[in-house]
Amino acid sequence: MSELPGGRINKVVRVGDTVRRRPPGRPDEAQALLNHFEHHGWTGAPRFLGVDDEGRQILSYVPGWVPLPRLTRQPADRLVAPPGVWSDESLAGIARLVREFHDLTAGTPFAEDEETRCHNDLTPNNTVFADTGNGTYRPVAFIDWDDSTPGPRIHDVADICWTYPSARFAPDRPEPRAMGRLMRLMCDAYGLADCSELITTILDRHDGTWRGIADLADAGHPGYQLLRELGAVESGRADHEWTTTHRAELERALRDG
Ligand SMILES: Nc1ncnc2c1ncn2[C@@H]1O[C@H](COP(=O)(O)OP(=O)(O)O)[C@@H](O)[C@H]1O
Ligand SMILES: [Mg+2]
Numbered sequence: 001m002s003e004l005p006g007g008r009i010n011k012v013v014r015v016g017d018t019v020r021r022r023p024p025g026r027p028d029e030a031q032a033l034l035n036h037f038e039h040h041g042w043t044g045a046p047r048f049l050g051v052d053d054e055g056r057q058i059l060s061y062v063p064g065w066v067p068l069p070r071l072t073r074q075p076a077d078r079l080v081a082p083p084g085v086w087s088d089e090s091l092a093g094i095a096r097l098v099r100e101f102h103d104l105t106a107g108t109p110f111a112e113d114e115e116t117r118c119h120n121d122l123t124p125n126n127t128v129f130a131d132t133g134n135g136t137y138r139p140v141a142f143i144d145w146d147d148s149t150p151g152p153r154i155h156d157v158a159d160i161c162w163t164y165p166s167a168r169f170a171p172d173r174p175e176p177r178a179m180g181r182l183m184r185l186m187c188d189a190y191g192l193a194d195c196s197e198l199i200t201t202i203l204d205r206h207d208g209t210w211r212g213i214a215d216l217a218d219a220g221h222p223g224y225q226l227l228r229e230l231g232a233v234e235s236g237r238a239d240h241e242w243t244t245t246h247r248a249e250l251e252r253a254l255r256d257g
Contacts, residue, residue: 018049020056023146027057030145033110033117040104044097044141062141064130070170084136085129086168088185093139094164095189098122098156114150121147122156123163158201161186176246180253195254203243210236
């Protein structure tokens with residue numbers, strides 16, 4: 001048994017080909033969602049394999065490379081990405097994976113009366129990248145489905161258009177024009193018909209993220225208190241400010257490609 005690095009909210013351990021974790025709240029819906037994906041043969045998420053003697057979720061271990069969160073106390077060994085992780089092709093692959101699970105849940109009870117089922121936490125550190133055979137890495141699966149809810153497609157699209165391209169520039173701030181081009185690339189790969197609300201949605205999501213962390217930390221949740229100590233609230237506010245400052249350039253690049 002080995003503890004997997006990267007978990008800041010959950011302690012996650014690997015046991016053979018499985019992962020054991022105890023998510024907060026009621027995991028039933030997220031587990032049913034994983035079963036739905038399995039039923040449809042979609043391999044972009046771990047399989048839910050049951051509950052162990054200690055009451056932990058058993059999930060299939062998805063082999064590959066998972067980036068460490070930028071804000072972490074753990075050694076920075078996984079901050080250097082293998083080849084191809086931040087390539088245009090990988091970013092397009094992220095968008096296609098999102099499109100696949102959105103289409104698999106739209107119109108089902110998982111979407112309730114919303115457009116689809118959103119993952120709501122699509123970040124590099126919840127993504128498994130795997131070697132395609134020639135040493136080039138591509139995204140293969142998303143993990144950490146606990147926060148998924150019914151929602152509009154653009155919520156997840158806005159998140160991916162921010163989190164993955166900005167990871168490509170990290171630790172520097174993105175270059176706005178290049179960032180806008182990558183956002184456009186991801187919207188096109190997803191097939192988002194109308195990008196006009198994208199930047200507004202990204203700004204709302206930045207706000208929601210830092211406020212959510214602050215609220216849960218205030219409510220005494222240790223995982224979120226750690227995130228706050230690591231600077232996640234300031235970081236979310238800074239992302240919002242950067243996006244506001246560069247909005248016009250981002251929108252121009254989004255329009256012109
Ligand atoms: N099914 C899985 N396959 C492979 N690695 C996993 C899997 N689930 C979790 N991990 C690893 O464990 C770490 C933390 O898991 P995660 O479920 O994202 O926890 P947290 O809720 O704390 O973010 C991830 O960064 C990843 O390295
Ligand atoms: Mg995670």
